[in-house]
Amino acid sequence: MLDHVLIAGSGIAGLNMAAALAPLSRRVEIWERDTEPGAAARPGVPHGDQIHVLLEGGIRALDRLFPRLLSDLAAHGIRPTGMSREVAWLTAPGWAVPLDTAHRMVTCTRPFLESRLRGFVSELANVDIQYGRAVTGFDGERVHAAAEQRTPTLFVDATGRRSKAVSWLGAEVGVDTVDTSAGYATVRLPSGMPAPWRGLVLQSDSANTRRGEIVPVENGEWMLTLVGCLGDRPPPQWDEFVDFAAGLRSPELAQLLAAQDRAPVKAFRPAGNRRHRFDKLSNWPANLLVVGDAALVLNPVYAQGMTVAAQTALAVRDRLERGRRDRLQNVVTASGKWAWFMASSADRRILAGPNGSSGAVDRYLDRLVEVARVNATARSAALDVITLCAHPAALFAPRVLATLGTRVGDIACPVGTALAPRKA
Ligand SMILES: Cc1cc2nc3c(=O)[nH]c(=O)nc-3n(C[C@H](O)[C@H](O)[C@H](O)COP(=O)(O)OP(=O)(O)OC[C@H]3O[C@@H](n4cnc5c(N)ncnc54)[C@H](O)[C@@H]3O)c2cc1C
Incomplete structure (x- = not known):
């Protein structure tokens, strides 16, 4: 004691x-x-x-420390989001198809x-x-x-x-x-993704380091965040914020912002x-x-x-x-x-730039992320590690290795055209 x-x-x-x-x-x-x-x-x-965003590993740990937390959040209308099924993900190699995995995220x-x-x-x-x-x-x-x-x-x-x-x-x-010299800017919005979607994430890739995401928070509101790095930071004024969103890899968040009234933009440099x-x-x-x-x-x-x-x-x-x-x-x-x-490994690759050398492990992981767009075993293994539920060695398990030959075809944005502006 x-x-x-x-x-x-x-x-x-x-x-x-x-x-x-x-x-x-x-x-x-x-x-x-x-x-x-x-x-x-x-x-x-x-x-x-x-x-x-609270990842699955954090949900499990907080559940042990605060056993009433999840029911308390539910009483306030906050339920965990199915990370693979309810969030549309543009990963570095392309869109991922919705799949069922055990990974949740709490967003408030x-x-x-x-x-x-x-x-x-x-x-x-x-x-x-x-x-x-x-x-x-x-x-x-x-x-x-x-x-x-x-x-x-x-x-x-x-x-x-x-x-x-x-x-x-x-x-x-x-x-x-x-340090990738990142910058954050965030707005709170009265509405967000069309049902049944509970989030959309546009990750960066080697050609475009901008990132954006939208998630639901408490009181029926949504939070939309833009992130840039290497000195390319989202600005704290609405018009420039919307312009920055137009430079993301895919237009969904810019389309979503175009349908919103102006809102205060909060910027932060982490x-x-x-x-x-x-x-x-x-x-x-x-x-x-x-x-x-x-x-x-x-x-x-x-x-x-x-x-x-x-x-x-x-x-x-x-x-x-x-x-x-x-x-x-x-x-x-x-x-x-x-x-x-x-x-730190992911950020070292960003700092090295698109022409930076990548080792055998990087190439293995790149292939795994590609396959995880369509394959549930690869997706689950990747998310177990990313959400801090499993040791990275899990990525090299034989059953994960066995998925690497999976063919990945073209995948369209799973949200479809629901966010595109309606024709007049
Ligand atoms: C932009 C941004 C986005 C993030 N997004 C995520 C995310 O999506 N998911 C995630 O898991 N994490 C995220 N994080 C990280 C997360 O916020 C922190 O890692 C986590 O909350 C732990 O913070 P902390 O409690 O150590 O410190 P802090 O949250 O900084 O708290 C420190 C506390 O100490 C108090 N304090 C300071 N000095 C003194 C003093 N001298 N005496 C007494 N009190 C003092 C402060 O008032 C404060 O209450 C994000 C961080 C940033 C910057």
Whole structure:
């Protein structure tokens, strides 16, 4: 049993850690710099206006940490979307046919999801969330705030991408970065895809690095996000935003926007992939744990950050339950390892450009993605890994290999012409 856990930050990572550690602790305090959040984006989470998709791996992890979450979301009209059946996907090699696989995704706004998790954590008898209280320092033992200090059994830094952990440690910490200079812009719309569709994703390919997607969120609204990289960023004005959409690989999102009234565009420039090598430090403070974006930032287009945060919280809990309190930080590194590998490898290929060399593994994966457009076994294996449900080795299983000879013909946009403008 941990006597006193102090968590800095009540974003997704901090709330997951609170849910994971509360049963193993006498007392959990959360210090959150922002005042009590409402349903809107807030200063501490400036990316809260952007699309946030929770992948299957994250749904399963959150279901273990917050067993009432899915029914609570359902009571608010939010049901998981069938990723393969209900979303129209333009993958890098072309359109995918709708198929039934077990992969779901939850789409609601980030502030809404956070507010539901915050509600569950607030109900825990031994957890105390204090708002308007910022951690200002950590000296290897004590945690400092404006007028006080604490010496918790475990201090969890969940302060996000602007964490000061590196300077608090006062040590040389290695950092890996892979940055495609991406830009995000998002609008909320009163209507979206025609039934039965619950989403449309236009991925980039080697010739066109723009990406766009639309998903349903709470209150019957939809969120449409455009993403660019290598300095080609969607602008925050409506007309230019619509123009940017016209440059996507396929016209559906531009057609959809053309039928909408103007709406405010919220832009954000995310950091690239960044991994602090805390696991390499030999003199790590025994009572410190750095989690979430404070430890590992992933390019958000791969939608992995919330899933990694939830899986990390579970992995830390599992280790503590086994009576192990040593090298907890290595559990954080291990939990994000494959997400890092996938996001940074994909972005290295973008940075290398269309003429960059690709190895045998890249060519194998390219073929798998091509076959996954029509073949359920290949699709399932790819989605298992992409949604962080399975180890990447699953992509090389004999039954997956056996699909690679599948013929893939021409596939049209499965939504058909439902979004095209009607003739006058
Ligand atoms: C544009 C964008 C889109 C994204 N889309 C997705 C997606 O589709 N799917 C997905 O899974 N992930 C997505 N992510 C990533 C996801 O938001 C994060 O990885 C995840 O929420 C974990 O964040 P966090 O809790 O570590 O940090 P944050 O969400 O940044 O929370 C940090 C918290 O710490 C508080 N804080 C900061 N400093 C202090 C201090 N000194 N003292 C006390 N409190 C402090 C802040 O106020 C805040 O509440 C996206 C990220 C971005 C930028």
